[in-house]
Amino acid sequence: MTFDGLDHTHDPALTSWVTSANDPQTPFPIQNLPFGVFRRRGSAEPWRGGVAIGDRIVDLPAVAHHLQGSARAAAEACAAPSLNGLLALGPAAWQALRVAISEGLRTGATLAAEADRVLVEAAKAEMAVPTAIGDYTDFFASIHHARRTSRIIRGDTDVRPNFHWLPIGYHGRASSIVVSGTSVRRPRGQFVPPGANEPIFAPTQRLDFELEVAAIVGVGNALGEPVPIAQAEQHLFGLVLMNDWSARDIQAYEAMPLGPFLGKSFATTISPWIVTMAALAPFRTALAPRETGAPRPPAYLDQGDAAACAGIALALEARIGTSAMRDRGVSDATVTTTDLRSLYWSFGQMLAHHTGNGCNLRIGDLIGTGTVSGPETTSAACLLEITEGGRKPVELSAGESRVYLQDGDEVVLTGWCADGVHRAIGFGECRGRIVPPLG
Amino acid sequence: MTFDGLDHTHDPALTSWVTSANDPQTPFPIQNLPFGVFRRRGSAEPWRGGVAIGDRIVDLPAVAHHLQGSARAAAEACAAPSLNGLLALGPAAWQALRVAISEGLRTGATLAAEADRVLVEAAKAEMAVPTAIGDYTDFFASIHHARRTSRIIRGDTDVRPNFHWLPIGYHGRASSIVVSGTSVRRPRGQFVPPGANEPIFAPTQRLDFELEVAAIVGVGNALGEPVPIAQAEQHLFGLVLMNDWSARDIQAYEAMPLGPFLGKSFATTISPWIVTMAALAPFRTALAPRETGAPRPPAYLDQGDAAACAGIALALEARIGTSAMRDRGVSDATVTTTDLRSLYWSFGQMLAHHTGNGCNLRIGDLIGTGTVSGPETTSAACLLEITEGGRKPVELSAGESRVYLQDGDEVVLTGWCADGVHRAIGFGECRGRIVPPLG
Structure with missing residues (x-):
């Protein structure tokens, strides 16, 4: 990470194999990668952490085994109805997960072959308050x-x-x-x-x-x-x-x-x-x-x-x-x-x-x-x-x-x-x- | 329970086999039975629910297997660092537990034989905030x-x-x-x-x-x-x-x-x-x-x-x-x-x-x-x-x-x-x- 907090995840030239993320109108291009808690709407699935990418959600627990080290641990911590477990791992883990997700979603990344297993359509998901808010x-x-x-x-x-x-x-x-x-x-x-x-x-x-x-x-x-x-x-x-x-x-x-x-x-x-x-x-x-x-x-x-x-x-x-x-x-x-x-x-x-x-x-x-x-x-x-x-x-x-x-x-x-x-x-x-x- | 909320647990004549509870100066006679969360001071014991009786604490998870029905379930719910699980069982369960603890602590009750296993000296315990306080x-x-x-x-x-x-x-x-x-x-x-x-x-x-x-x-x-x-x-x-x-x-x-x-x-x-x-x-x-x-x-x-x-x-x-x-x-x-x-x-x-x-x-x-x-x-x-x-x-x-x-x-x-x-x-x-x- 450079002095001003910018790194390769911010590169404006980056594109994703999730093609909707390359739409200039999407709020969620590969440079964003915001975190939330979701499940398929109307399902009895467990609430879990995800990252928005275009019109899809990266299912973080599902993607965890494709990641390594602290990024993997961070993704595994998202198998919970709030992101508090992820947050508790600290800024270095958040950054490792951001980098790993950015790399996995880039055009040409091999994770594309797993799209059906790691992505959920945002339109078919429901969202929760993303953290347990103490105060x-x-x-x-x-x-x-x-x-x-x-x-x-x-x-x-x-x-x-x-x-x-x-x-x-x-x-x-x-x-x-x-x-x-x-x-x-x-x-x-x-x-x-x-x-x-x-x-x-x-x-x-x-x-x-x-x-x-x-x-x-x-x-x-x-x-x-x-x-x-x-x-x-x-x-x-x-x-x-x-x-x-x-x-x-x-x-x-x-x-x-x-x-x-x-x-x-x-x-x-x-x-x-x-x-x-x-x-x-x-x-x-x-x-x-x-x-x-x-x-x-x-x-x-x-x-x-x-x-x-x-x-x-x-x-x-x-x-x-x-x-x-x-x-x-x-x-x-x-x-x-x-x-x-x-x-x-x-x-x-x-x-x-x-x-x-x-x-x-x-x-x-x-x-x-x-x-x-x-x-x-x-x-x-x-x-x-x-x-x-x-x-x-x-x-x-x-x-x-x-x-x-x-x-x-x-x-x-x-x-x-x-x-x-x-x-x-x-x-x-x-x-x-x-x-x-x-x- | 009578119309005014009084029952046999309030009987002023009740005494306890925990003799300190019969001291007129104790805030915690058998008619009180307040709930808290404790562990032995300085120990690595789990925090758990207890009831104060005289200068002792009834270890609720430890006493659970001496109880029956909803009182037992209520005592088991106290094997946690807050009383929220007990509270979630509702007023009928709280009352069942109060009655069961009152009966178990009365003079002549057979629970007296288990004193060493179900009581902790209050002077040797440390206490926690008793519930997880959302707001x-x-x-x-x-x-x-x-x-x-x-x-x-x-x-x-x-x-x-x-x-x-x-x-x-x-x-x-x-x-x-x-x-x-x-x-x-x-x-x-x-x-x-x-x-x-x-x-x-x-x-x-x-x-x-x-x-x-x-x-x-x-x-x-x-x-x-x-x-x-x-x-x-x-x-x-x-x-x-x-x-x-x-x-x-x-x-x-x-x-x-x-x-x-x-x-x-x-x-x-x-x-x-x-x-x-x-x-x-x-x-x-x-x-x-x-x-x-x-x-x-x-x-x-x-x-x-x-x-x-x-x-x-x-x-x-x-x-x-x-x-x-x-x-x-x-x-x-x-x-x-x-x-x-x-x-x-x-x-x-x-x-x-x-x-x-x-x-x-x-x-x-x-x-x-x-x-x-x-x-x-x-x-x-x-x-x-x-x-x-x-x-x-x-x-x-x-x-x-x-x-x-x-x-x-x-x-x-x-x-x-x-x-x-x-x-x-x-x-x-x-x-x-x-x-x-x-x-």
Whole structure:
């Protein structure tokens, strides 16, 4: 591996004997090789680890005996319903497996003769949440999201002072994290309807999405032992897309003084494929510069020269489709286009801060960015921002608009790294449809 | 089992062939039978489930073959490093095991002949966190705590309106939950020192304890399916004592707008023995009455006639001992005496609210009450309240006082149910000592 983390697995010239992986439109070319947990849909097969390649999935336990050494051990560790066993083997094993899979899938590799035994059609598979998530933390790392929501909710012209000094975060609910494609039931909760003086307990009237990205912890730390900023990124295995569904009315009523709770905990959807930090290496970049006069982060969050590649150029999009649009055959409407590099805080800073008090992270933990809103109106990444708190409907198709989500609405998040130099890689989809509350 | 949950296992006249269980001072008489996870200290034995009886522990896997039917299956399920397998068998199995252990430990029972094989000396055992905790939630269920902290922190004369309508809660950090006896390292974090304009990153100067009680979830619910208030208690296995260590300066700086995070997540200590809801049945009582004019809870939180026994008469105490006191042989100083029945919200209400949005609870989850402060000054259950935010030191021994915890200080929580009619049962200790920050 070279200094910048690039090696032959990133070579844009590489092609695969899995021909769908050579389609310029696939998010999963041979340069990507994201990890997930799958089985054939509707089968009683065991859940197991796989790698996406074009429109196929490499069945890692099935391919293990074609591999050698630590790559083989890593593939064997994927014979489990979560990737935690693979992660526990550590970064050298992850890299050995990435290299071995890359070599096995290359055009001309002898593994092609085993295609029937080692590949599963992605269209015939179902996916699971890929790791056992001990704890899920969500940050608030976009200053654009913080600033817009401050203005819309509180009428403040700026973020609170602490925003500049530390990545604000909170503990989320791990149990209700679901994989892309899972329906999301509209939650009930307490909120004060417009004009009322007392709360009611009713289905939320302000159901929102939040376009986020989340990191999967691959290397934990012991309780009481902070992770230095220079080592923080080494604790990450990869990233997924995340939709942090939010019931704004429930959230608003409950959140003082202890923060979000039931307004969020009814469901959080993640994309099934973990795009590894290794695969993302070609797309590292600086985060957007801070404004003049913004304080320099404290030493434990100061990335020094590494700030030049602390961010990731990851173009993100959110689309919404409604029942009526599906009935009419109308495509989903894009409501947001944003980029991960617009964050104020990097994943390394989030992780160093999170462990700065000695808090222990465990393998498989999930760390979200918060809503990845950018500076432009078109890069506002939740309906609260897009519709100015419900005051400006967003048009989705002819005659149909939304302020918040209605039953039957489906939100689809996508993400792509594409710089015109390296082979573009994608995250696939993070998809969820709202279903009515229980009667 | 009778209507009120009492059966022959609660008979105050019962005695045990484990003679230490007949000592009036033991928290663990035969009427209690709390569950924990243990092994002989310093051994390589597997962690396994046990029941405390006097100064001994019943080794549940070792006793299994002396039992029959579902009690035997339940004891066999305890051959694991957590009690989750036992909990998964459900309330009927828990009760069968309680009855079988009660019968086996009674004076005259033939199991006495097996004492050497089925008992372990508690003094020679080490204990573990008893369940695999998927998610940890902490509530804010004492109006006395809410009111005092509102006054001390914000100068408000009362709680926010939402306090009366719903049990306010937030997600805590599961990874840093430790068992009684584990040292707690003073955390670093960002806070603004008195007189300064900018935060520093330094060891907390306002380290506090919070005396809490926490419930262990024994029966989960499916995502999207709220638990009705009438069934909520059936989802609980039992209770432990909990110390929700809090760095007040870190908490104050970070908590807006998303609530507590690193000010809490460095450690949370629980007592090792889960006192079951079955054992607590004789001590059920109404919560303290709400004030005139307080709103009646919404229907999904309304306990109806069951409100008469929604609380638990559990007397709680917090003591502090310092290095100097230990050196001089001085006993710990009691800084709080309070009672669980002073809560504004019951565990049943917390659980019904928690799942009201469809959030799924899982077996082994931990649900804390928040600081169990009572109405009197002497029942304030954290130093923030006791010392009026650090303004009034509390005297611990001659010449030694505290506003917040210093390195070497040890906090010990205890809890007893004792009504003068039934056999008194206790929770044992929840103990933790502060050690200096890493250099």
